[in-house]
Amino acid sequence: MEEKSVLEKIAEANRPVTTGIDGRGIENWVTIYIMGRAYKVPADLTIMQAMEFAGYRFIRSCGCRAGFCGACATIYRKEGDYKLKGVLACQTRVEDGMYLVQIPFAPAEKATYDIDKESYNGAALLKYYPEIARCVSCNTCTKACPQDLKVMEYINAAVRGDFETVVEESFDCIQCGLCAIRCPAEIVHYNLAQLARRMYGKYGLVEEKNVKKRVEEIEGGKYEKEFKKVMGLSPDELKEVYVDQQKTREVY
Amino acid sequence: MGKEMKYIRGYPEYMRESIALVEKTREKRAGKLPPQMTMDGREEVLNLCHPDYAPGGKRAISIGPNEGDIAPNEVVDLLEAWSLIGMDELDLDNIDYDTDILIIGGGLAGTSAALLADDSGVATDRILLTNKLRHGDANSIMAQGGTQAADRPNDSPIIHYIDTLGGGHFTNKPDVVKALVEDAPKVIKWLSELGAIFDRDEGGNFTELSGGGAARKRMHACEDYTGLEELRVLRDEFRNRKIPFLEYSPVIELLTDGDRVTGAVLFNLETGEYKIVRAKAVILATGGLGRLHVRGFPTTNHYGASADGLVIAYRAGAKLRDMDSMQYHPTGAAYPQQIIGLLLTEKLRTSGAQVINGKGEAFVFPLEPRDVEASAIIRECYIRDNGITTPTGMRGVWLDTPLIEIVKGEGYAQSAFPAMVRMFKRFGIDMTEDPVLIFPTLHYQNGGVETDPWGRTNLKGLWVAGEISGGVHGKNRLMGNSTLDCVVFGRRAGTSTAEYINSGEPAGKMTLEHVKRYNKMLKGARIKTDRKSPMILPDYRGKMALARMIDVF
Numbered sequence: 001m002e003e004k005s006v007l008e009k010i011a012e013a014n015r016p017v018t019t020g021i022d023g024r025g026i027e028n029w030v031t032i033y034i035m036g037r038a039y040k041v042p043a044d045l046t047i048m049q050a051m052e053f054a055g056y057r058f059i060r061s062c063g064c065r066a067g068f069c070g071a072c073a074t075i076y077r078k079e080g081d082y083k084l085k086g087v088l089a090c091q092t093r094v095e096d097g098m099y100l101v102q103i104p105f106a107p108a109e110k111a112t113y114d115i116d117k118e119s120y121n122g123a124a125l126l127k128y129y130p131e132i133a134r135c136v137s138c139n140t141c142t143k144a145c146p147q148d149l150k151v152m153e154y155i156n157a158a159v160r161g162d163f164e165t166v167v168e169e170s171f172d173c174i175q176c177g178l179c180a181i182r183c184p185a186e187i188v189h190y191n192l193a194q195l196a197r198r199m200y201g202k203y204g205l206v207e208e209k210n211v212k213k214r215v216e217e218i219e220g221g222k223y224e225k226e227f228k229k230v231m232g233l234s235p236d237e238l239k240e241v242y243v244d245q246q247k248t249r250e251v252y
Numbered sequence: 253m254g255k256e257m258k259y260i261r262g263y264p265e266y267m268r269e270s271i272a273l274v275e276k277t278r279e280k281r282a283g284k285l286p287p288q289m290t291m292d293g294r295e296e297v298l299n300l301c302h303p304d305y306a307p308g309g310k311r312a313i314s315i316g317p318n319e320g321d322i323a324p325n326e327v328v329d330l331l332e333a334w335s336l337i338g339m340d341e342l343d344l345d346n347i348d349y350d351t352d353i354l355i356i357g358g359g360l361a362g363t364s365a366a367l368l369a370d371d372s373g374v375a376t377d378r379i380l381l382t383n384k385l386r387h388g389d390a391n392s393i394m395a396q397g398g399t400q401a402a403d404r405p406n407d408s409p410i411i412h413y414i415d416t417l418g419g420g421h422f423t424n425k426p427d428v429v430k431a432l433v434e435d436a437p438k439v440i441k442w443l444s445e446l447g448a449i450f451d452r453d454e455g456g457n458f459t460e461l462s463g464g465g466a467a468r469k470r471m472h473a474c475e476d477y478t479g480l481e482e483l484r485v486l487r488d489e490f491r492n493r494k495i496p497f498l499e500y501s502p503v504i505e506l507l508t509d510g511d512r513v514t515g516a517v518l519f520n521l522e523t524g525e526y527k528i529v530r531a532k533a534v535i536l537a538t539g540g541l542g543r544l545h546v547r548g549f550p551t552t553n554h555y556g557a558s559a560d561g562l563v564i565a566y567r568a569g570a571k572l573r574d575m576d577s578m579q580y581h582p583t584g585a586a587y588p589q590q591i592i593g594l595l596l597t598e599k600l601r602t603s604g605a606q607v608i609n610g611k612g613e614a615f616v617f618p619l620e621p622r623d624v625e626a627s628a629i630i631r632e633c634y635i636r637d638n639g640i641t642t643p644t645g646m647r648g649v650w651l652d653t654p655l656i657e658i659v660k661g662e663g664y665a666q667s668a669f670p671a672m673v674r675m676f677k678r679f680g681i682d683m684t685e686d687p688v689l690i691f692p693t694l695h696y697q698n699g700g701v702e703t704d705p706w707g708r709t710n711l712k713g714l715w716v717a718g719e720i721s722g723g724v725h726g727k728n729r730l731m732g733n734s735t736l737d738c739v740v741f742g743r744r745a746g747t748s749t750a751e752y753i754n755s756g757e758p759a760g761k762m763t764l765e766h767v768k769r770y771n772k773m774l775k776g777a778r779i780k781t782d783r784k785s786p787m788i789l790p791d792y793r794g795k796m797a798l799a800r801m802i803d804v805f
Contacts, residue, residue: 006634007306011548013645017592018545022795046590055797059500059521059789063389064554066594067675068480071389091678093590112492115447147674167449172477172670175484194488198447201485206456208444214403214437223434226410231426242418243291245411245467251285251619252462252604252659 021045021053030096047074047089047100060104067091070176073146076100086144086178106177108188111195120203122161129192132158134185141179141189147172151179151189158192163204166196257643262588262680267689270640273612274650274687281606281614282658288617294624301630302623303547304577304727313575315773316566317710323575326544330563332774333783335767336504337526342517344507344762347530351496352378352753353746354516354531356503356561359390360479360738361718361745362537363486365707366495368746374753379495380529382518384502384538384556384788388487391539391554391719392738395479396597396671397463398471399739400732401436404460407468409433416733419465419621420698420726423574428724431705432733435740440472443739448485450474451668461602463731465621471732476597476671479735501527502560502788506534506568506714507762513568513713514760521788532757533713533749536561537742540697540719543790546578549694550593560786561720565701568766571710574699577727582607582625584693586648588679593693596651596672598622598731603668604659608650608687609638615649623728626692633691640689650687657684696734698725707745713760715749717741 004012016022021042028043032050041050048062063071072089079097089102111128118124126133132155141151150169157165170193179189217223233241258265289297299305310324313331323331353369355362358381366381383389402412412433417424440458444450450472451459460469474481490497500521507515513534518527538561542553551557566572583596601607601618607625609615609632616628632649633639639647656665665684666673676683700722707715718738725733 005306005308006301006630007303007309007547009634010630013647014545014548014550014592016589016644017550018548020792020794020798044589049590049792052792053794053797055793055801057789057791057793058555060385062555063385064391064394066394066552066554066591067671067678068394068477069386069389069554071386091675093679110488110491112494114492115489171449171475171481172674174480194484197449198485198488201447201449202445205444205449205452208403208441208452208456208458210405210457211401211403211437211441211444214401215441218409218434218437223409226408227413227430230410230414231430235422238414238417238422239291242414242422245414246288246418246465249467249619250406250462250469252602 021049030094032094033099035101036099041094043094045094047087047092047094048072050094051089061089061102065090068174070174073103073176073178074100075103086146088146088176103178103181106180108177108180108191110188110191113195115198115202118199120199122158124199125158125161125192125196128195129188131185131187132192135159135187136185138184140182140184144178144182146176146178147174149173154193155187155189158196163196163200166193167200170197261682261686263686264643267640270610271686274608274652277612278652278655282655285606286614286617289620289624294620297627297631298623300635301627303549303580309547310576314777314779317569317571318575321575324546324578326546327541327559327575329783330559330785330787331566332779333781333785334771334774335567336784336786337517339764339768342526344528346528348527349380349529351380351529351531353533353535353749354529355379355381355535355537356516357390357537357539358383358387358497359392359537359539359718360483360486360735361742362535363483363490364739364742365535365537365717365746366490367486368743369750370493370495372747372750374750376493376495381495381497382501382503383497383499384560386499387497388483389554389556390483391557392479392735393483394552394554394595395735396476396595397599398461398473398478398732399440399482399735400463400466400470400730401440401472401736402433402468402470403437403440404468404470407470409436411467412436412470415466416730417726419730420728422726424726425723428703428705431744432724432737432740436736439736439739439743443482443485446485446489448474448481461599462619463602464598464619464625465730466732471599471602473599476599476669482735482739503564504786505764505767506564507764508568508766509760509763510765511712512760513711515762528762530759530762532759533715533752535707535715535717535745535749536565536701536720537717538720542694546694549580549692550584551694552581552584552593552595553694556789558787558790560788562700563786565714565716567770568714569711570714571702572700573702573722574727575722577698578694579622579696579698579729580626580692581695582622582629582692583651583690585688586646586691587642587689589644590679591675592646595693595695596688596690600651600653600656600669600672603664604656606652606655608652610640610649611638621728621730629690629692642689646691648689648691651690652687653683654685654687696729698727698729703741705744706748707741708748715745717745
């Protein structure tokens, strides 16, 4: 028999990830409940992979599959536990006895504003999202966050007009909406944080000097002559310039 | 996976033995790198191991504008396929949406295009952005490493230009690269003025890092959530301006008057209805094709990256280029099973992480261009046999992430890579203490629909922007040039379509003549297949469930 090529071996090793999982030969299984109905699935899968294994083909509740887009927000409870937990289906391994449901959409309000016309102070946050003043400090938002952000803390910071804390604590927000869905005060944390970050980015930081200068230089035509020169080089000359340039690399 | 396997801090015992070898050499390796490869060395490893160059897996396209060009089988299969819609099935005279500019795809490119079209005098309600999934469900949002822009005093657009050409093996379109590098600082400034927060140093200047194949530090990052920050700011601005948009509405075919693109057929994924859009200009910003799993590779790409735009553009007569060239990111996760193929940003390597084999040896300069780096890792695993095999049979080598804090100082990994640290923690691994296992993963479509510096294609009425386009990266893209490409050419396509609209172009007749013509070519080439395209979404349903599915309801 002819030996398999390197690329054939690679394709074979990846088959479960690229085509869908074949249940044969899997030793460890768990039972999960998808919207109440029980399915036996391999224990080493994420919630998303397990639902696909069970026969679901996603339209909603599946986006980047890597923890960046917030499409697969999922709420689950374990058998015998009263707590509801918020997770991302693509980033959470299944556990035996999970009762789960996905939240594909949060019907949350987003304020409309013109970022160029806002004045940079906490009043703007309260103007567009007055409900942040209704926070009862129950911390449910923080507990619901699949990114483990300190959501309640940044809401409190927003009430104080402390932009820096809002930015710092909300920066890793993927806007899945689980905080807003669970909040008893009906705050839309993630949209408020978006407004605060944009205001901070626009008004709270000094203008970066290098980029400003470079844009002016480019617009003033500073590089045109040199572009003309390098664009006129022969392939061999260009290669030589490239090799020399690579020798001058900045690494760390 | 056997029940008896013992795990220590996320790794099975036998992998721990190899980790011990990595730890043993770590101190000696810190700050010392293996030499860069020579141009000959690069070529040798590419020919030996790169999936684009290694034999098999591809064939010539047999019909259409690129007849005779080589592309991966997975791509050619979709090009040599029938339309999803029957010729007389649709009522094209009943227009559901009448617009000036139809933008297909809401990642960084599509969203930027919408904003610039809106800036350029096209009425807001004469723009329509349509998304296959949600607005923002795109590869853009997953971009981690950064966006290139030559703005530091020791850098220049010329140096960026030469880096980009060299990285692309000098196959890029020079005028398009010039537009890319010249607009780059402008784009960073624009995003900042919209409120995007790029990493800064104490003096308020951008913190910029190097990237594979880049001679200067010019990567502008937002922790390792760069794409997320850029896209959520643009999307927020988009919503503030009330630009019309649709979600869960992929485009399944373009409409033309025979030559010129005049509209599109949308499909409501949830109800199964089709909708007809009449548009004077169409911008395709549908992204890439990772979900085709070219050559059986896992992918970093999002769920909808299935080449839809490429396929329908080709059917309408658009010219492609460099479709033989895919990018395999050197550092995809190889372990644990739940995250196989997901991206571990190149920024990890620009921050000090080294690529180490199973014996604890640094076998490659960690910042070669991506195709070279990926090939060297494949060689180490499958030809030199110095990799580690996971419990599920994947092979990989180590990315020595604990080195980051040795190079950059304690606490750096958590602050610069919250997404990566978080992901591994979710699966029981602390990447600040232990190395992580990696193997190349399908990441990017280097080529695509051929474009000029304004996103124009060979078809009147059709523009492209972002990953779907071909020319700017040639046959290999550099880190930090993709988010840049999306915003630069999204903006340019927005401006260019607006100029076209403002010049008074009338709407055209909407037909499927081009599909008829394509069907004739398929028959003429004696292609016997029942394949249909575009693919829209991949199918990962379990084999056991699929075997028992019946269609009765």
